[in-house]
Amino acid sequence: MKKNLVALLKGRFLVSGDAPRNWLFIVFVSLLATVMIASSHSADRKVHDIAALNEEVKQLRSEFV
Template sequence: MKKGILDVLKGKFLVSGDAPRNWLFIIFVSFLATVMIGSSHSADKKVHQIAALNEEVKELRSEFVDLRSDVQRLKLESTITKTVEGNGLYPSETPPKKIKVKSEKD
C-alpha cells in the first residue's frame, strides 16, 4: 500500500503503459469540474439578479403607494375648491334643491 501511494504522489500513473487512459480520465474530470464551477457561478449570478429585482420591486411599490396617496389628496373637495378659486369659481352659498316632476300617469 505504501508503494501505491508513493507511485501516485510521484505521478507514475501518468507515464506508465496505460497512461493515455489515465490522461483521458483526468481531462474528463477537469471538464466536469469546469462545468460545475461555471454552473455555480451562473446560479450565484442569478441569485444576485433576483435580489436586485426584489429591491426594485420594493422601491416601485413604495413609489406607487406615495403617488396613490398624493392622488387621493388631490381628489379631496377642499383641494379642488382651492384649485378652482384661482379661475374665479366658488362653491354655491345655497344648497341645491331637488326638482320633482309629476307625470300624468301617477
C-alpha cells in the same frame, strides 16, 4: 502499500503503459469540474439579479402608493 503510495506521489500512473486512459479520465474530470463551477457561478448571478429586482419592485411599489 507504501510502494503504491510512493508510485502515486511520483506520478508513475501518468507515464506508464496505460497512461492515455488515465490522462483522458483526468481531462474528463477537469472538464466536469469546470462545468460545475460555471453552473454554480451562473446560479449565484441569477440569485443576485433576482434580489436586486425584488428591491427595485419594493422601491417602485412604495413610490406608487
